[in-house]
Amino acid sequence: MKKHFLSLVLSATLFAPAWGQIQSAAKDTFDFYEMSLEQLLRMKAHGIPSELEELINSLILAASKRPLTARESPGIVTLITDEEIRNSGARDLIDALRLVPGIDFGVDVEGAVGIGTRGLWAHEGKVLLLIDGQEMNEGLFGINSFGNHFPVDQIKKIEVIRGPGSAIYGGFAEYGVINIITKSASDLLGVSLTALAGQMEGGMGRRNFNLSAGKKSQDFQFTMGAFLGQANRSDQDYTDFFGNTYNMAGNSNLDPTHLNVGMTYKNFSARWILDMYQTTVRDEYDTITPIPYPINYRSNFTELKYSGQVGKAKKLTITPKFNFKNQAPWETIWDGDSVAEDYSKSVQRYTGNVTASYNLTRKINFVAGAELYTDKAQDNSNDSSYFSNGEKEVQYSNHAFFLQTLAKTRIVNFIAGARYDVHSDYGSAFVPRVGFTKKFKKFHFKALYSNAFRAPTIENINLEDSAGIKPELTQVIELEAGYQLTRKSLITANLFDIDTEDPIVYFVGDSLQLDNYKNFGMGGSQGVEVEYRMRDKWGYVIANYSFYTVLNKENSEDYMVEDKKSLLLAFPAHKANLNVSIKAGKYFTISPSLLYIGKRYGYTEIDSVGNYLQGEFKPLMLANLFVSINNFGVKGLTIGLGCYDMLNAHYSFIQPYYGDHAALPGPSRELMLKLTYEVKKEKKKQE
Amino acid sequence: MNRFWKYVLLFGFFLISFLGRSEKAQAQDMDYKAYTLFLYNFMKYVEWPNTEGDFIIGVIGESPVKKELYELAKNKKAKGRQIVVLNIATANDALLCSMIYIPTSKSSELKVLSEKVKGKSVLIVAEREGLAKKGAGISFVIDEDDALKFDINKSVLDAHSLKVAAMLIRLAVIVG
Numbered sequence: 121m122k123k124h125f126l127s128l129v130l131s132a133t134l135f136a137p138a139w140g141q142i143q144s145a146a147k148d149t150f151d152f153y154e155m156s157l158e159q160l161l162r163m164k165a166h167g168i169p170s171e172l173e174e175l176i177n178s179l180i181l182a183a184s185k186r187p188l189t190a191r192e193s194p195g196i197v198t199l200i201t202d203e204e205i206r207n208s209g210a211r212d213l214i215d216a217l218r219l220v221p222g223i224d225f226g227v228d229v230e231g232a233v234g235i236g237t238r239g240l241w242a243h244e245g246k247v248l249l250l251i252d253g254q255e256m257n258e259g260l261f262g263i264n265s266f267g268n269h270f271p272v273d274q275i276k277k278i279e280v281i282r283g284p285g286s287a288i289y290g291g292f293a294e295y296g297v298i299n300i301i302t303k304s305a306s307d308l309l310g311v312s313l314t315a316l317a318g319q320m321e322g323g324m325g326r327r328n329f330n331l332s333a334g335k336k337s338q339d340f341q342f343t344m345g346a347f348l349g350q351a352n353r354s355d356q357d358y359t360d361f362f363g364n365t366y367n368m369a370g371n372s373n374l375d376p377t378h379l380n381v382g383m384t385y386k387n388f389s390a391r392w393i394l395d396m397y398q399t400t401v402r403d404e405y406d407t408i409t410p411i412p413y414p415i416n417y418r419s420n421f422t423e424l425k426y427s428g429q430v431g432k433a434k435k436l437t438i439t440p441k442f443n444f445k446n447q448a449p450w451e452t453i454w455d456g457d458s459v460a461e462d463y464s465k466s467v468q469r470y471t472g473n474v475t476a477s478y479n480l481t482r483k484i485n486f487v488a489g490a491e492l493y494t495d496k497a498q499d500n501s502n503d504s505s506y507f508s509n510g511e512k513e514v515q516y517s518n519h520a521f522f523l524q525t526l527a528k529t530r531i532v533n534f535i536a537g538a539r540y541d542v543h544s545d546y547g548s549a550f551v552p553r554v555g556f557t558k559k560f561k562k563f564h565f566k567a568l569y570s571n572a573f574r575a576p577t578i579e580n581i582n583l584e585d586s587a588g589i590k591p592e593l594t595q596v597i598e599l600e601a602g603y604q605l606t607r608k609s610l611i612t613a614n615l616f617d618i619d620t621e622d623p624i625v626y627f628v629g630d631s632l633q634l635d636n637y638k639n640f641g642m643g644g645s646q647g648v649e650v651e652y653r654m655r656d657k658w659g660y661v662i663a664n665y666s667f668y669t670v671l672n673k674e675n676s677e678d679y680m681v682e683d684k685k686s687l688l689l690a691f692p693a694h695k696a697n698l699n700v701s702i703k704a705g706k707y708f709t710i711s712p713s714l715l716y717i718g719k720r721y722g723y724t725e726i727d728s729v730g731n732y733l734q735g736e737f738k739p740l741m742l743a744n745l746f747v748s749i750n751n752f753g754v755k756g757l758t759i760g761l762g763c764y765d766m767l768n769a770h771y772s773f774i775q776p777y778y779g780d781h782a783a784l785p786g787p788s789r790e791l792m793l794k795l796t797y798e799v800k801k802e803k804k805k806q807e
Numbered sequence: 808m809n810r811f812w813k814y815v816l817l818f819g820f821f822l823i824s825f826l827g828r829s830e831k832a833q834a835q836d837m838d839y840k841a842y843t844l845f846l847y848n849f850m851k852y853v854e855w856p857n858t859e860g861d862f863i864i865g866v867i868g869e870s871p872v873k874k875e876l877y878e879l880a881k882n883k884k885a886k887g888r889q890i891v892v893l894n895i896a897t898a899n900d901a902l903l904c905s906m907i908y909i910p911t912s913k914s915s916e917l918k919v920l921s922e923k924v925k926g927k928s929v930l931i932v933a934e935r936e937g938l939a940k941k942g943a944g945i946s947f948v949i950d951e952d953d954a955l956k957f958d959i960n961k962s963v964l965d966a967h968s969l970k971v972a973a974m975l976i977r978l979a980v981i982v983g
Contacts, residue, residue: 153847153883157978160848165947165955167838177953189951482936482948 170607172655175199182250182279182299184535185288185487185524186477191564194535194555195285196598196614196649200278202303204662207701207711209746209762209792211318211326212268217298218715219697220280221649221666225266226690227773227784230415230450230460231353231372231401232265237282237296238616239645239668239691241679241776244624246574248285248293251300252382254393254421257292258449259467259495262577265417265449268374269397271347273314273330273796276303282649283616284572284596287537287553290491290520291575294594295618302380305341308334310800318792321768322355323369325790328376339386347378353399356770356785361726364408368785371412373400387428393421404460406780413460416451435479443471448500467497467578487524487537493517497578508582516578518543533557541573541591545581549573549591566600566614576637580624585638592639594620609654618673619644625676626777644673645688659702659709666695678778681721682734690776692739694718707750715742722774722783732780740769746792760794841955842947843875846908846932849945850885852975855905855928856968862888863904865895867920870910872934898923909933909943917942928968939982944969948980958982 169177179187183195190197198220210216214233217223222238234243245262248255249270256264278300285293303312312332318325328349335342353372359365377396383389397417402409425441448466475489499505499512507514524537538552553570573591580589595618602612622639629636647668654661671686681687695718701711717740724735746762765771765788772783850862862885866873873892880890885905893904901907901923907930909917914935921931921942931943939946939958944967948956960983964971 153844153879155844157848157852157974160844161954161956161978163838163841163844163955164953165837165841165949166953167841169953179951187951 170655171657171660172608172610172653175201175653175655176604176610180279181301182285182297183281184526185475185537186485186526188526188533188557189559191559191602192533192557194533194553194557194566194568195281196283196566196568196600196616198280198282198651200280202276204660204699204701205272205275205278207709207746207748208699208713209711209744209748209760209764209794210272211316211764211790211792212266212272213270214266215764216272216275216278217266217280219662219664219699219713220282221651221664221697222282222647222668222695223280224691224695224717225773226776227403227781228263228775229403229405229779229781230452231399231403231784232263232415233267233353233773233784234263235266236691236776238618238647238666239670239688239693240295240618240620240643241688241690242295243776245292245577246294247296247298248289249298249300250289251393252302252380252391253425254391254423254443255289255292255445255469256395256419256421258417258419258447259445259469260447260449260465260497260577260579262292262575263449265397265399267353267399268326268328268349268351269376269378270300270395271328271330271345271376271378271380273312274302274332274345274347274380276301276307283568283598284551284553284570284594286549286551286572286594287539287570288522288524290539290541291549291573291591294572294574294592294620302345302382303332303334303343305334305336305343308332308343308800309336309802310334310798312796312798312800314794314796316792316794318351318764318790320352320355320369320790321788322367323352324350325355325787325792326351326374341382341384343380343382345378345380347376349374349376351375352787354785354787356788358403358408358782358785360403360406360408360782361723361732361780362407366402366408371400371402373398373412373414375399387426389423389425389427391421391423393419395419395421403781403784409460413452417447417449418451419445419447419449421445437477439473439475439477441473441475443469443473445469453501462501462503464500465497466500467495470494470496483528485524485526487522487526489522491520491522493519495578508584514578514582516544516581518575531558541575543575543591546576546588546590549575549593551593562604564600564602566598568596568598568600570596570598572596574624576624580637583633583635583637585627585629585633585636587638589624589637590622590639592620592623592643594618594644608656609652611650611652613648613650615646615648617644617646623676625678626779627678641676642674643676643679645670646672657703659700662697662699664697667693669693679776684721687721688776689722689734689778690720690774692718692720694739707752709748709750711746711748713744713746715744716740717742717771720774722776723778723780724783732778737772737774737783740771741767742769742771743767748794754797756798756800758794758796758798760792760796762792762794764790764792837871839870839872839875842872842934843879845947845955845957846872846876846906847879847883847885848975849930849932850890850906852972853930853964854970854972855930857905857928858886858888860888861891862886862906863891863893864906864908865893865900865904866908866910867895867916868910868913870908870912870934872908872910876908901929902927904929906930906932909935909938911935914938924967926966930964930967930969939963945979956980 180193183193281297285297314330316328351374354368379394382391427439430436471493473491520541522539551571555568600614620643651664669686696716698714720737748760752759768789771786775781933943933946939960959979
């Protein structure tokens with residue numbers, strides 16, 4: 121008895137990291153008033169946080185240069201955890217990001233599916249996608265192509281900033297930032313293997329394989345993630361506006377190869393990401409091609425970073441970093457039997473950045489920095505295409521300065537910042553922002569005013585019309601209020617108002633230059649987003665609703681629904697999510713989810729004189745179910761079974777602009793089997 | 808009124824409805840047991856010149872910390888001295904104390920109390936952040952991750968003839 125008592129005291133005194141453990145142990149064994157001073161410093165002012173409180177009190181890295189908690193962060197934020205991704209059975213980023221209010225997807229051309237937010241088509245350089253700080257948007261058009269592309273099994277969390285981020289990140293973050301943080305060495309501490317097989321009604325859905333590994337010693341951490349896959353975008357029939365049709369099974373491949381290697385040693389970190397994504401398409405731009413052809417999106421990213429504190433007081437932190445990205449997106453190369461136009465260009469960006477962060481006091485922080493990047497692009501095709509300078513190579517440079525002040529007072533947190541970019545071709549963009557946030561016990565609010573810009577990309581400059589091209593500028597007002605109903609539940613609601621001046625729009629020109637970009641007209645939307653979260657030991661419920669309207673906004677006719685002045689093409693005014701996960705016993709987790717997508721509009725047919733006509737896409741419900749069983753026969757083995765789109769709603773990606781492309785079918789009902797095996801070194805309890 | 812503003816009103820109504828429920832709702836309130844634990848450690852690691860009689864800790868105004876201090880007083884002693892919790896009703900009560908706890912709601916009393924106990928061996932501990940710079944010996948700080956920490960004003964403690972153990976100083980931020 122005495123031995124047990126002593127071991128309890130010892131383990132509690134030496135190892136117990138949290139107040140909760142000590143408190144519970146105190147009830148029956150030892151004197152919790154006698155905890156060590158070191159343990160004392162791990163005490164939380166508000167006691168043991170509930171599961172929900174842990175989530176909402178976690179620091180958001182993407183919304184400000186100095187992290188703040190989700191409720192005080194100067195951005196409208198959705199946090200998606202690895203647990204939510206795992207439990208939902210999300211097959212790819214499309215599934216994960218659809219959980220976010222206001223986000224949906226549309227089709228561009230050549231099978232590329234892109235993102236839209238708050239009703240606005242954001243595919244070309246308007247939403248920044250970061251993976252471990254690396255800018256994924258390709259440098260020629262600024263897009264990210266979604267669909268079995270980026271590895272969801274490597275993700276620790278996704279911070280989605282549903283509003284602008286240009287004051288921090290520059291010209292790709294006009295409407296939003298998706299900040300993906302992969303699992304660290306501490307999260308992995310071993311090896312994790314995942315295999316996913318999906319079968320659609322009319323063909324193979326996907327076969328994906330992921331390997332993640334992490335190792336940690338005192339000063340050194342290493343992580344590695346490798347993702348390989350094959351998938352079909354759909355198994356349904358695609359029909360162009362001229363009545364030509366083909367079945368997409370085997371004609372819409374989405375095959376990723378993604379490697380992510382990271383290491384840190386003391387204050388130094390390095391990362392390298394290789395992202396090779398091959399799609400196969402027949403839908404092309406308007407009419408379908410007789411045979412499928414491949415499109416490659418090849419990228420690699422390198423980062424070297426050092427972060428060091430200066431002086432005895434450690435108030436000043438200086439972080440120099442260097443980034444290199446090399447990309448060849450949209451690569452379409454003929455082998456003599458061509459079915460679509462040849463395209464082979466590569467682009468490199470070399471970025472140097474120095475950021476200084478100074479804590480004047482605990483509550484007042486200043487950040488200042490400078491960034492310089494150079495873009496180089498080459499036209500690698502053998503045909504007669506050239507950049508607008510008449511050469512096969514083009515080069516631009518950009519320098520930027522940014523500032524941020526954060527002051528946390530008893531009444532309000534105040535944040536103000538700005539970024540000033542000067543580009544060698546299109547000139548300057550200045551984007552200030554100001555925000556007020558505060559949490560008062562159960563209540564919090566945010567009032568944010570942000571300017572943002574969309575930087576013209578290399579192809580925008582290359583294909584600019586005679587008037588030239590300049591950055592499009594956006595102003596966004598966002599108001600959020602949240603209320604913690606109980607320790608386990610929180611409701612937030614926000615309003616947004618977006619105005620974009622001189623958006624960069626694509627138009628078809630004359631025979632000399634078919635593709636053109638110009639600044640034209642206005643853009644924007646208004647709306648409301650509401651989210652309810654409840655978390656407990658048994659699981660969680662996430663419900664959200666989003667609405668937008670453009671009734672009070674002027675938008676280019678290319679994006680408008682003809683007889684619904686409140687709507688834009690492709691994106692529903694109403695979208696709702698219900699995402700539930702229930703731990704049924706020690707080993708089972710059952711996770712049903714529902715996604716309601718309201719009525720949408722898009723181009724659906726062509727009349728006898730060649731005019732494209734708009735039509736209605738009925739509201740639909742995507743119902744999904746995923747069940748997982750942990751330690752299935754073997755310790756560390758998790759088996760997951762799921763069904764996406766149980767009701768077989770036949771979702772289609774609609775083109776959000778006047779672009780001659782018919783709606784691209786998505787996957788039909790897909791049955792999934794997922795196996796995960798983890799070999800993990802036990803964490804030391806002191807950690 | 809256009810549709811957007813109708814939604815704005817709806818949002819407002821929504822918010823007010825929930826705010827109306829505030830009394831019934833629970834949330835993550837301060838854990839005063841944690842504060843008490845810190846106070847107990849201050850009793851252990853600060854040295855008072857006078858070690859005779861009861862150790863009187865005074866609390867000004869109403870605060871949930873009192874309940875926890877009564878619990879502490881029932882179970883523990885301060886270096887062998889009986890702990891007694893005193894409700895400070897007048898400034899003169901402060902002179903009876905070895906330690907005074909000022910809850911956030913009574914932060915404005917700091918100046919008066921500091922004057923009253925000037926030169927006496929009394930440790931003033933303030934709940935509100937920043938008060939160690941304004942005359943308290945110690946004031947609490949809540950970090951970004953909700954960790955409870957504290958600042959020490961060594962000059963104030965010296966002026967009150969209080970010695971602080973190096974172990975405690977190591978964990979604090981010295982602000983004076």
